Amino acid sequence: MPTIRDIAKAAGVSPASVSRVINNGPKVGAKTREKIKRIIREMEYQPNANAQAINMQNNASIGIVLADLTDPLFAKMAHGIEKVAAEQNLQIFLNSGAFDRASELDAIEVLLEHRYQALVVHSAMIDDKTLIDFARKVPGLVLLNRYIKEIEDRCIWLDDKLGGALMADHIVEKGHQKIAVIGVDGILNNTRYRLEGIKAQLNKYPVQFEVEMLEQGAATYEGGEVAVQNLLARGVEFSAILAYNDAIAIGATSMLKAHGLSVPKDVSVVGFNDLILAQCIKPKLTTIHNPIEEMAMKATKLALSLSKNSDLGEIESVADKHKYVPVLVQRHSVQEIS
């Protein structure tokens, strides 16, 4: 693999000139430039990005950490990030954490060791304190889909509480009183906030939320199945289910059917996220739209601008610009009852 010096030698110039050509710098004669370009092509020279990075004291591409590649929400996030990266002609380096604290930490650390200046982090398992430390240390680090008060100007998050309230509101308005909720295990705050939203909203009506109505499990199709199975096994009565996400909702639907219960006739179901999945099944799922792609784009832009210009004081209220609002999408999995 030829180096810049090999090229220089072959072209009969100095490495300095070659470097100028590589970086489209000025101060190179037209013929010299052409000649160097030719040699570069002929020798199939490829600049060593590591050597470049070591000099420029930074890494131009943008680094991403995602909690879990198998989460379907991931595709939308990644897509959003990709969009703005493409716009700016930047590469993205993605390092996944596989839903495990140690590997999430590892992923961030590796990105830092490579000196990426703009970091978009979607962490599910790392505690607030550690993330705050990282954020303080790295000006271009932005947290996607997570809210931490102390560094809210570095977070892009969804108003999960509102999301929960939206679900509760809708289902109560449709006349439901016995409402089961399927949440997920883990330290994610999303689930906690959504639950809070649900409870708070329910309490505004003469509908109380009882703990036995809550089932926790995995955030997957299978998780939805077992949750319903447990609910049924425990003999709790319900005419509606509010699920933590679409996959759970769909798993729940399928298990209900297996038990002879039809959706929405016998049980209404509400999902969350509004992934494409929600529109593929019958009945089409009523769910909460999660603008995660926009959020990802925003996070990326923010990380990029912070990494370049760490002292650019934000004037506007952070909450206005960084908190995104979920909206209810009515489809056919909820039925009005008397």
Added chain:
Amino acid sequence: MPTIRDIAKAAGVSPASVSRVINNGPKVGAKTREKIKRIIREMEYQPNANAQAINMQNNASIGIVLADLTDPLFAKMAHGIEKVAAEQNLQIFLNSGAFDRASELDAIEVLLEHRYQALVVHSAMIDDKTLIDFARKVPGLVLLNRYIKEIEDRCIWLDDKLGGALMADHIVEKGHQKIAVIGVDGILNNTRYRLEGIKAQLNKYPVQFEVEMLEQGAATYEGGEVAVQNLLARGVEFSAILAYNDAIAIGATSMLKAHGLSVPKDVSVVGFNDLILAQCIKPKLTTIHNPIEEMAMKATKLALSLSKNSDLGEIESVADKHKYVPVLVQRHSVQEIS
């Protein structure tokens, strides 16, 4: 950000010793080692991976290029790669191509510039010739989900022709004669091979494949919808649909329903890939299982071993180890007719 020299100074030793400690090298006294470690922790020193890479002439992590992050198959691939990366305690750097020749090329190029030695590439838009060139140049490059004869020892692929044959076989055995096929646009060979498999198998029966039975479109849910719409609009008669993938199959199913046609009563549908999606819908989709995760794991291991040991001659027949076989999964979207 402290450098190795800062640490050395603070510890009153030479950078050489610090380097040895960082790399768990030998030849460092126990107390010296401890002292250095302490200082490293205190000063929050993080080695500069770029500087390391420049010296070691290579990049230990493994690089991945994926054609399109939004493809659901991607999650499974990524997961497979991730699994073996985690086993070996390696990081993965993913660079996505967004289904566009230029960005796929870019993605590979960037990875090469960073001197990643092990590369797993899932390219959909780059032509054979270019990929062959890359493969010749980079010993640790492996093509996932693609077959190129000239470099078949560097490819991990699915027997798409067999996949097509499996579909055809099953549907004909169930008594179908009028069989529509939904393929996809683009230069992917998968679709071509599957189609060949379908045709070849059909021809073994007294069932001819007619061009008007073929519809091409996007490899998505929406693609399936419009394909069915076109089929119907063109007035072609069919009792079965073989789809390029599950998403298309599901989109097709939904559009059929919209036209008052029920699956599998009026029309049988067969998908491809066997993603989780296939089991979430009603009726559960009969499809071809695609062992993409295993394939991804194999590709990763291969890339890793090639990058380390480029002259390790493979003894076994490549085709036996690199060609994966699809298998039919019968569920409920196909009905026997007389």
Added chain:
DNA sequence: TTGAAAGCGATACCAG
């Protein structure tokens, strides 16, 4: 066991 010093591949300043 330790340190001095020569690279690794590229950039950029300073002369010419």
Added chain:
DNA sequence: CTGGTATCGCTTTCAA
């Protein structure tokens, strides 16, 4: 315009 060269942060002989 062009070239020499110090430098970036780290690894790795080679001596001591």
